[in-house]
Amino acid sequence: MSQAVEATEKHSAMPSFGLRRMTAIQAELDALNARLGEAEALLGTDAAKPLLSLRKTLDSLCPQITFVGQVKAGKTALVNALSGRPGLLPSDVNPWTSVVTSIQVNGQRPRNVRSEFTFFQRDEWEDLVKEGGRLGEMARRAGAHDELAEIRRQVNAMCEKSRARLGRNFELLLGQRHKYDHFDTALIERYVCLGDPEEDGADRQGRFADITRLAKLYIDEPAYPLPLLFQDTPGVNDPFLMREQITLKSVRGASLCVVVLSAAQALNAVDLALVQLLSSMENRRVIIFVNRIDELDRPETQVAEIRRSLTRTFDSQSLGGIGHIIFGCARWAEAALTGGLEQLRPDSRASLVRVVEAVGNADTPVNAQTAWIASGLPALQEAIGTIVEQTSARRVVEHVRRKLGNLVMGAANQALARCEAGEAPRSRLSPDELEARLHGLRLDTETQLAGASGDILARFDADIADITAAFIDQSLLALTDAFAQGVAGREKLDPMFLRTRTRVIYARAVRDARVMNDAAGQSASDALNAIYGALIGEDAGNLTVEPPQAPHMPPPVSLGRTILIDMQTPWWKSWLGRHRTPEALEQTYRPLIEIEVKGITEDVRACIETALEETTAAMALFLEEQGQIAAAIAERNAIQTASLAETRRLVAALRQLHGRIRGESDKALPPAGAKVMEFRNAV
DSSP, rough: HHHHHHHSOOOOOOOOOHHHHHHHHHHHHHHHHHHHHHHHHHGGGHHHHHHHHHHHHHTTTTEEEEEEEESSSHHHHHHHHHTTOOSSOOOOOSSOOSSSSEESSOOOOOOOOOOEEEOOHHHHHHHHHHHOOHHHHHHTTOHHHHHHHHHHHHHHHHHHHHHHHHTTTTHHHHTTTEEESOOOOHHHHHBOOOTTOOOOOOOOOTTGGGOOOOOOOOEOOOOOOOOEEEEOOOOOTTTTTTTHHHHHHHHHHHHHHEEEEEEETSSSSHHHHHHHHHHTTGGGEEEEEOOOOOGGOOOOHHHHHHHHHHHHHHHHHOOOOOOOEEEEOHHHHHHHHHHHHSSOOOHHHHHHHHHHHHSSSOOOOSSHHHHHHTHHHHHHHHHHHHHHHHTHHHHHHHHHHHHHHHHHHHHHHHHHHHHHHHHSSOOOOHHHHHHHHHHHHHHHHHHHHHHHHHHHHHHHHHHHHHHHHHHHHHHHHHHHHHTTOOOOOOOOOHHHHHOOOOOOOOHHHHHHHHHHHHHHHHHHHHHHHHHHHHHHGGGGGGGGOOOOOOOOOOOGGGGOOGGGOOOOOOOHHHHHHHHHHHHHHHHHHHHHHHHHHHHHHHHHHHHHHHHHHHHHHHHHHHHHHHHHHHHHHTTTTTTTSSHHHHHHHHHHHHHHHHHHHHHHTTOOOOOOOOSSOGGGGOO
């Protein structure tokens, strides 16, 4: 039996004391599912389709947690431990993992599929061969022809290696996907680990790794109350920047990002590529996990020093405010799950004993439970649960709750109209009068959203133009000073100014978009409530409509993309020093960097445009749905569907359900901070 299968079958049950937040989230989802069931019982087949859609939305919740970090920081071992499967993904091979690999824990999966591997598209591969990928593109724009030729030579060597491995199947595999009903270590390594080109045989390590774009595994882990998607990314230094964009897309779609650092390296300056990536993320969506504390000489005291050092580094890069910095050791977590504490290296076990004593006391036993706690995994799980509750889970719950509340409210209003039809008629709008008011409301809302969207984009454009000009001027000043001092090509240019200022501008646009959505939604809701009042009378005041929530605006991950100024390669430094005068450098440098910066800022602007368009579309759908309900009331399509007494009972039941739906939205989850022995409490 292969190593991975053994690992998935012979591990201890994952402890649950770090999963309180996730359990609370699932309880909230279960309560909302119960309300959907009540609505189905009351509304029958008329509302079957929208209710089924809402139930599918709840069932599809699968928060994505993306892991990034330094090479050999232990990302993969950490993902394995979190998945409850030590040894699942290869973490001790050299070369290391080279493919973005996802592990879906629980939840929906394709039938009879346990693993799938997606290859690069033909056009992606051809771009790498012809242009040298992103790195070659930058060298070409800089006019570094010799360097471009060297990049192409290296790419061609890699391609020839892949062709030699795959033979005539090479071309056929591009754009394809391999699916299996199982997985094991040998299968995984064949797709995700760069292997030895001298090896022979169809099953050798790394056979498909060069052309594999994404890998995904499906596992079941009963300890987790929620489906989760863990994404393990390659180390941040990608030689041709070929997979950089894939990693950035992984971060864009994530509920949160776990940045894994090695304790032995954490006192040094954080890798530039990691700082770039962090600059695109909301602080509340970032967890720093400092791994391998067993490699410290004095972990019980050094952790506090490392925490202070990291805080200073983040503050200096305008990345302060990251709320979750957790210390631990994936190696201890794996040992706790496999019952192999006695197999730890002597120095690692000695560190574990010191940490357990620091957290507890000298009499605290060193066993699987205390090793699991000291590993930092419970604290990490609790932090993940906290962020998921505040982000992806909250968005889904709020979306379903509002849609369900409005659906129940509409049904109740229609039932109220039937009650009125059996009694003395009240003042109400005719169908023509209703259509005129709805048409005016749609026009007013479209005008309001279009004007606010235009203002947001105009402000973004003006602010971006200012900081881009300031950044380029700042860089040229540094280059001019370097020429004056005779050190051209050795100056330090810092693009973090551009990234941090762009992030601030993006955050302001996000805030303005939410204000726009809330203002337009409130105006539309007030107008609709007035229309229902005119249709039904004072009874409508007890059932108010809620506007849609603002669409999620993803992090501007293009801020993490490598640009020329980030490069510390000899060819870029040589290019800078090749110009004989500052004037000659400025003449070629300014348009070159403008193009580089434009690529980033245009992507950020596109994120804003997409969110604004989604806001307008969501509001239009909201008005269309409410308009249909109002039209049905005005035309009295269903007056004779039930007796007056039955209809009154339905109205009462719908009002009670509407009240429960609205009331549950105000219930807060338990406060964060589960009573787990997080190591930082000891320092």
